[in-house]
Amino acid sequence: MTEILLKIGTRGSPLALAQTHEVRRLLAAANGCDESRFAIVVIRTTGDMIQDRPLSEAGGKGLFTKEIDAAMLNGEIDVAVHSSKDLPTAMPEGVAIAGYLPREDVRDALVSVHADSIAALPPGATLGTASLRRQAQVRRLRPDIQTVLLRGNVETRLRKAEAGEVDATILAYAGLKRLGLAHRATAVLDIDTFLPAVGQGAIGLTARTNDAATHLALGRIVDADTGYALAAERAFLAVLDGSCRTPIAGHARVALGRISFRGMVLRADGSQIFEVEMNGATSDARKLGAEAGHDLLSRLPAGVLG
Structure with missing residues (x-):
């Protein structure tokens, strides 16, 4: 019988499983063994079970992670694979x-059968999304567009948009690429006009704090520059106490030991945006992100943060 080296916990959606299989492949290659030495454990989360309302109304952050965290602390899994924005x-x-x-x-x-850009959508078009950030940024560009709740996995949302149940939807391009569905994107939105969520596009790996062996194994596959970028983005979000109830966007770029960060808070209807930009050394990534958060926080009118 094959000895299991690590048990990897994940949600059961096609995207979560695709991300987890990629982690298992990289772990096997980095540790010089067969993929069968790494067991995948599927865990259903509260976020997966809630489909009838926005997650912002059900508790926000943590709904996709708390059951997985509990399994880790109970010793049922050693590693967890997450979409970092969760x-x-x-x-x-x-x-x-x-x-x-x-x-x-x-x-x-x-994704739309009606137009190849947000600007080209018909007057009063409906856009399906559960993201307050996406709603606010769309309304900023097109105040006439009506946003409606659209939950479900990537394939479900694609199907509903392509069947005309909504005029358009917006999805993370990284998820489409990881599922081999990049060709289903009608247009990819430029960062300068449509800033992504903190952590978007990054697969995060968690382990028990005191599990040195697991941290050592994971250290062979993690990326330092992505770590710097996420440190800045997450520090920015932490200062703003960002939850699912406030439209917040943030993105850090890393190159040649330097980091450039841009953050944004929007009113829910897109009528106002508040932005900050900062640059610095990657060694100061977390400090830079926190400073950007404090700078923006000092300029926000009362009532903007939910």
Whole structure:
């Protein structure tokens, strides 16, 4: 019988499983053994079970992670694979972020049978999404567009948009690429006009804080530059106490030991945006992100943060 080296926990959606199989492949290659030495454990989360309302109304951050965290602390799994934008800003005691895989494309993608851009959507078009950030950024560009709740996995949302149940939807381009569905994107939205969510495009790996052997194994596959970028983005979000109830966007770029960060808070209807940009050394990534958050926080009118 094959000895299992690590048990990897994940949600059961096609995208979550695709990400987890990629982690298992990389772990096997980096540790010089067969993929069968790494068991995949599927865990159903509260976020997966809630489909009839926005997650912002059901508790926000942590709905896709708390059952997985509990399984880790109970010893049922050793590693967890997450879409990084689902990770809460404050991790539960005993669970630590071990790092991130090299980041995929961070951009959002428009899917529509009616138009090849947000500007070209028909007057009063309906856009299906559960993301307050996407709603606010669309309304900023097109105040006439009506947003409606659209939950479900990537394939479900694609099908509903392509069947005309809504005029358009917006999805993370990274998810489409990981599922081999990039060709289904009608247009990829430029970061300068449509800033992504904090953590978008990055696969995050968590482990028990005191599990040195697992951290060592994961250290062979994680990417340092993605770690710097996410440190800045997550520090920015933490200062703003970002939850699913406030439209917040943030993105850090890393090159040649330097990091450039841009963050944004929007009113829910897109009528106002508040932005900040900062640059610095990657060694100061977390400090830079926090400073950007404090700078923006000092300029926000009362009532903007939910």
